[in-house]
Amino acid sequence: MVKYALFLGCQIPMRLPSIEIASRRVFKTLGLEAIDLLGYSCCPEPVVSRLLDETAALATSARNLTLAEDLGLDMLTLCNGCYETLAEANEILKHDAEKRSRVNEILKHYGREYLGKADVKHIIEVLHEDIGLEKIREHVAKPLKINVALHYGCHLYREYKGSDIMRKPNMMREIVMQTGVNIVDYGLERLCCGYPSMQADEEFSLKHRLLPKLSRMRSKGAEAILTICPACTIQFEIGQVMLRPHGFQFNMPCINLMELLALSFGAPPSDLHLELHRSPVQQLINKVLGVR
Amino acid sequence: MAASLEEKIINHIREAAGGGLIEAYKQREKRVFARIKPEAFREAVKSIRERYKTLRFITISAVDNGLDMEYLYHFHIDSVVLTLKVTKPKEDNSLESISDIIPAANLIEREISDLFGVKLLGHPQPEHGLVLTKDWPDDKRPLRKPFEGALPPQARPVAEALISSGCVAPISSFIQRKREEAGLPKSPAFTFTDENAMREFHGIVKDVGLAEKAGFDWEKKRLRYK
Numbered sequence: 001m002v003k004y005a006l007f008l009g010c011q012i013p014m015r016l017p018s019i020e021i022a023s024r025r026v027f028k029t030l031g032l033e034a035i036d037l038l039g040y041s042c043c044p045e046p047v048v049s050r051l052l053d054e055t056a057a058l059a060t061s062a063r064n065l066t067l068a069e070d071l072g073l074d075m076l077t078l079c080n081g082c083y084e085t086l087a088e089a090n091e092i093l094k095h096d097a098e099k100r101s102r103v104n105e106i107l108k109h110y111g112r113e114y115l116g117k118a119d120v121k122h123i124i125e126v127l128h129e130d131i132g133l134e135k136i137r138e139h140v141a142k143p144l145k146i147n148v149a150l151h152y153g154c155h156l157y158r159e160y161k162g163s164d165i166m167r168k169p170n171m172m173r174e175i176v177m178q179t180g181v182n183i184v185d186y187g188l189e190r191l192c193c194g195y196p197s198m199q200a201d202e203e204f205s206l207k208h209r210l211l212p213k214l215s216r217m218r219s220k221g222a223e224a225i226l227t228i229c230p231a232c233t234i235q236f237e238i239g240q241v242m243l244r245p246h247g248f249q250f251n252m253p254c255i256n257l258m259e260l261l262a263l264s265f266g267a268p269p270s271d272l273h274l275e276l277h278r279s280p281v282q283q284l285i286n287k288v289l290g291v292r
Numbered sequence: 293m294a295a296s297l298e299e300k301i302i303n304h305i306r307e308a309a310g311g312g313l314i315e316a317y318k319q320r321e322k323r324v325f326a327r328i329k330p331e332a333f334r335e336a337v338k339s340i341r342e343r344y345k346t347l348r349f350i351t352i353s354a355v356d357n358g359l360d361m362e363y364l365y366h367f368h369i370d371s372v373v374l375t376l377k378v379t380k381p382k383e384d385n386s387l388e389s390i391s392d393i394i395p396a397a398n399l400i401e402r403e404i405s406d407l408f409g410v411k412l413l414g415h416p417q418p419e420h421g422l423v424l425t426k427d428w429p430d431d432k433r434p435l436r437k438p439f440e441g442a443l444p445p446q447a448r449p450v451a452e453a454l455i456s457s458g459c460v461a462p463i464s465s466f467i468q469r470k471r472e473e474a475g476l477p478k479s480p481a482f483t484f485t486d487e488n489a490m491r492e493f494h495g496i497v498k499d500v501g502l503a504e505k506a507g508f509d510w511e512k513k514r515l516r517y518k
Contacts, residue, residue, distance in 0.1 A: 008480050010459045010460045010461040011461050013463075013471070013476075013479070013480040013482075014459065014461040014462065014463045014467060014480075015461050015467065017467060017470060017471050017474065017476065020476065020480075021474045021476065024476075036480070036481050037481065038481045038486065038489070039481060039482075039483055039485075039486045039488070039489025039492075040481065040482065040483065040489075041458035041459065041482070041483045041489075041493050042454055042458055042459050042460050044454055044460075045450055045454060045460045047447065047450075048443065048447045048450045048451045048454065049454065049502070051442075051443070051447065052442065052443070052451070052502055052505045052506055053500055053501065053502050053505055055500050056496075056497065056500040056501070056502035056505075059496050059499075059500055060493075060496065060497075063492070063493070063496060106496055106499050106500060107496070109495065109499065110492045110495060110496065199446035199447070200446065271474070273470055273473070273474055276467075276470060
């Protein structure tokens with residue numbers, strides 16, 4: 001059985017629990033044992049924590065990594081942001097003896113030591129490499145006949161052990177293809193959704209990042225946006241609401257890959273609490289599945 | 293080997309300030325710095341004044357760091373320049389005068405009060421009007437900076453949530469209810485669900501000075517500025 005230490009992060013359990021619900025169902029179906037990390041903290045959020053202090057950011061990541069080391073397991077993340085923060089911290093601490101020593105000097109007061117024994121993996125890698133496409137395809141009981149536009153999210157392009165930045169996005173595409181949905185190529189896949197620039201310049205984020213993507217997705221016939229990153233999901237959902245006062249109406253459902261997998265494996269939509277979405281995901285799924 | 297004058301001064305400050313001393317060090321030849329807590333500062337100055345008869349007061353530098361005022365008191369003792377540093381939160385906005393111990397500090401304390409808008413305590417002429425006109429408005433002091441820390445406004449809620457709870461997305465009671473309906477625990481196994489984990493996380497945050505850099509108030513569990 002594939003076994004990992006599960007790092008849930010902040011956004012999924014606190015704001016988008018339907019992704020957590022779906023993920024746990026997918027894990028069970030695919031025989032993936034995910035052990036919850038007890039007492040974990042934010043990965044931490046990189047912009048603010050690094051703005052203040054790099055050692056603080058590294059020490060916080062290192063503490064989270066030691067929780068996985070204590071379990072003797074590699075770490076699995078469901079969020080692109082958590083993946084980048086933790087995988088990057090892991091690489092820095094593994095290879096920079098001075099920074100590792102500084103961080104361990106802090107951790108030792110709490111009986112902890114970062115050893116660099118745990119790897120950090122994104123759920124996309126685990127599904128593709130550990131579970132395999134064939135096994136995923138075998139479990140697809142209800143292929144959803146919908147046109148989806150993929151949004152991979154900027155941090156999915158981050159690579160720490162090689163230089164092929166398309167490795168994980170291609171993996172995601174191949175996983176999605178197993179579910180039977182129709183992927184709509186729209187040419188702006190690599191454009192950022194605008195989430196990180198939202199704090200600095202709302203208008204830029206909405207009109208120069210989100211709007212071109214949504215317009216192109218719709219013009220190419222996409223019925224839904226498919227994401228893997230919770231931050232991008234929030235941007236696509238809240239951003240559509242924020243675009244309305246500017247005269248742009250989209251109302252496009254934004255579904256997470258883990259939700260798509262759970263539904264394709266036959267999970268009843270009502271069990272996934274899709275009503276927690278701020279875009280019409282539930283309405284779309286009910287329509288496609290003929291649920292009243 | 294006999295102790296140098298710098299070492300003797302450091303030792304004397306250690307004794308005079310006691311638990312009120314934060315640090316004292318020789319920066320280089322003939323240059324000594326000491327950081328002292330505000331509550332121990334006047335006694336330390338008195339003690340140095342009594343011990344070193346050749347002590348000469350140079351001036352006070354005041355620095356507005358946004359959230360705190362830093363005062364650097366420069367003295368000359370024989371051939372050594374000694375700087376005593378005191379930091380006071382701007383919420384307090386007062387400066388205890390040492391002009392009764394060091395009369396020469398009288399004018400520079402008034403100048404600082406005028407330019408930064410800090411209230412002088414125990415000064416014979418605490419009202420402003422040395423370098424500014426008497427009718428100069430209290431809220432427009434020339435060298436006073438806005439009450440702000442290192443973080444831009446957009447980053448403040450994230451930093452506050454991160455430091456106080458270890459999580460940047462506080463959970464609502466609605467989501468807690470929905471989680472329970474779905475058979476999940478009310479909250480994930482975050483730091484704030486475990487007392488020991490929270491203590492450990494806060495310990496690390498304090499050890500690395502993150503809270504101080506962000507301007508976090510531990511008693512109120514929020515940033516000192518909005």
